[in-house]
Amino acid sequence: MPTDDELQKAVSDAIDARLDDYRASLFELLRQPSVSTTGEGMAEAADLVAATLTDCGFETELIDTERYPLAYAERVPESVREGETDLADVPTVVFYGHYDVQPPGEEDAWDSPAFEPTVSDGRIYARGVGDNKGQFLAHAFAVDALAAADAFPEVAVKLLVEGGEESGSAGLVEYLEAGAPEIADADLLYVADGPQHAVGPTGEADGAGTAGSREGKPTLIYGNRGVLAFQLDCRTANTDLHSGNFGGPVPAATNRLVQALSSMRGPDGDEITVEGFHEGADVTAADRELVAAIPDDSAAIAADLDVQRFDGDGTYYERLLTEPTMTVNGLSGGYQGEGMKTVLPATASAKLDCRLVPGQDPHAVFEAIESHLAERFPELEATKQSTFPPMKTPVDTPAAPPVAAALEEVYGEAPVELPVLGGSLPAALFRTVEELADVPVLVVPYGDHDQGNHSPNEHMSLDRFEKGIRTSAAVVRELDGGF
Template sequence: MNDKVDQYFSKERIHHLEQLSALLRIASISALSAHKADMGQAAEWIADALTQAGLEHVAIMPTKGNPVVYADYLHSPGKPTVLIYGHYDVQPVDPLDLWDNDPFDPTIRDGKIYARGASDDKGQVFMHIKAIEALLKTTHALAVNVKFCIEGEEEIGSVHLPLFVEEQKALLAADVLVISDTTMLGPNAPAICYGLRGLCGLQIDVQSAKSDLHSGLYGGAVPNALHGLVELLATMHTKEGAVAVQGFYDDVVPLTDDERKELASLPHDDEEYRKGLGLPSLFGEPGYSTVERYMARPTLELNGVYGGFQGEGTKTVIPARAHAKITCRLVNNQDPVHIIELIEEHVKSHTPVGVTAKVTRFDTGRPFVTSFDSAAIRSAAKAYEVGFGVKPYYMRMGGSIPIVEVFDRVLHIPVVLMGFGLPDENFHAPNEHFSLDNFDRGLRTLAYYYEHLDTI
């Protein structure tokens, strides 16, 4: 580690935390239109931070939704160009009553900073900006060229970024893409993510009669929409936990022996995992370990099932309508649109007599997998060793960042997913927080990475 850079981080730590807190105070919730002004304020804050760090050509670039913030520093001819991606939007904060502090009033306690966006993803974006700033302030040069692409719609599916990437392909051209929006395996257990699951979402609406009916006058003589929906949903899985939709697994690329060996080496204990979740037992697709199931196998999950009377007490009705929300996590080479089509066919062929079923399509995102033996990833592994003092693990992540596949497909560059969050930091949930130990070590990890990524 460069001593001047290390000293810079130590000297500026309090100031950096004050700056991060200022960013976290901006309620940049992309899902809620009432926060449109906050989205603009967050973009301006990021642009100003990039300018103050010494970046050039800083621009807030419009899209049909929230703007993208771009900046670059291109003064290392013959050296690689790194594209740094992140997002400044955050999730809604509900339920507010479960927060121990105002989600947009950052609070530091027990070595953690609590606020919405602290871990996902403002804290991690901020670290990249400060790592580049430290290098420019102390060495007045970079060993690589850098470009920033920070968007404001990741939490709503990066709706407008794919078109932006297509249209700005030349501007965003680079040799490697670096993203910090994933997690480590645990404290002092850094991990490089080499695969992300894709996703698709849909809703099933079942209808029987034209309105709810009195269960005494009509019970036993008419179909019940809730009964029909439950019967339909039960056909989507085997009793052992595999997805029973015909063709669902047809395009799945099997895990290689090397991958299974790497995943088996991760520090995971089924019994601790079970107890930590408060479960009586674990469950899942036969033939695969727990780690393989949640990192590298496809799923079909019910996210919500509802219909009929749901208030206090009882109401003797036969529901005429019932609904289910479903998401699938997908692996290579599953096409999310094709998976929805297969589910639609399944619904058609398994809808019970007496009810009708309609499918509404929601968001889709393609899976991403890369080799974990590329030069850019090896450099990231070395940087983690310097910053954390241990070798990182290699893992897939069960979650989805759909835009990663777009960058991969459009720009044709290796992708390095080096995150600094922890799995239990409550991103998307009340009391989101970010470990300040990982903040400190992560800054040094990133600075080392950008200092030594001179050949890839």
């Protein structure tokens, strides 16, 4: 029987031998548009995902929903297929991903066509390469390599790849509400999405950093922040008015909107003062210990972003990972053309999002905001647009050590551990299924820290793509025997 070292080398050799084919398969999927907000290319993309997973040795099917289909794929050990072992007696990992992408935006903002993958300076540039096609395909290619190396362990591997993550995950919600029978036996839900955590130098005694000095590190995350997106619309008259003839007694919608936004913050503009906004927030002592262990590279972050100062009194990562936020994403109202127009605007709008910590309910937060504004600014209308609840797995979960060991094997260093991802994922939705309510959900990003997802020139380095394949293969092997 081969030793662990021999099996590890066999898998590594198989990945080396097949890497060009894996890149070709990734490029084929990247060339296929899959924009869920508009529907562009979605049916073709779903079929291509299913075909690619089948080519990697999975039993694959498309699960129809009212929105877009989910691609479900599974590969079980040979002992299970031959009836020698019961499926319930081997650990089951479910890899989650999504094949839909954000709209590419303005064509001129890209250095190369968004749906024509281009390699430059060791990076693949294409819409969706990091978010999330390059990341979820890493799991499929890992399984293919394990099988090719005759090193597939006593682990059941399942993939669930949805087509609506970028537009609300309606199809995933429908699937989960129906009980998710294909994945209800999961022992671990594994999400490779988002960018790796970046670490920069702390600098000299003054903490100075230099722009571009941060470097992505292997990352293990125990949850994600939630999100609430909403819009405020203000109307103060039935038409725009002359600011001289009416200004003063007649309120400008732009002024009133600014007042409403200011009313939700303390005098320093930082603290959120909406009553009930923080209700339920639950950041544990163990979470705070993880945050305290993150190197303070705020000076390097400031240099990278050309930021003069950060808000708040806590450290950078305390503010980012343990406190909820409210951000004005955009404002509109009044005259925006050249020169002056002395107008008293009748309408104004703002788009906002709130990033929420574990324990907060996005719907309850919206109700608190709506109540706050209705009492003070009856001319405002608040409209909830989208939500994802926050999600948290306890940091002492026994599922974490094998994943951490796999990351260390591939990267040669222990991962940076974060209590939550700064961004938002639909991972918490899995907890709505009774059988999955207590299953650990771990987020392990494979994307570069500066991948530019949702932006022009989204990219993923060839190195991170390859390491993603190796990491998924190592995770499956580490899970052999359970945890």
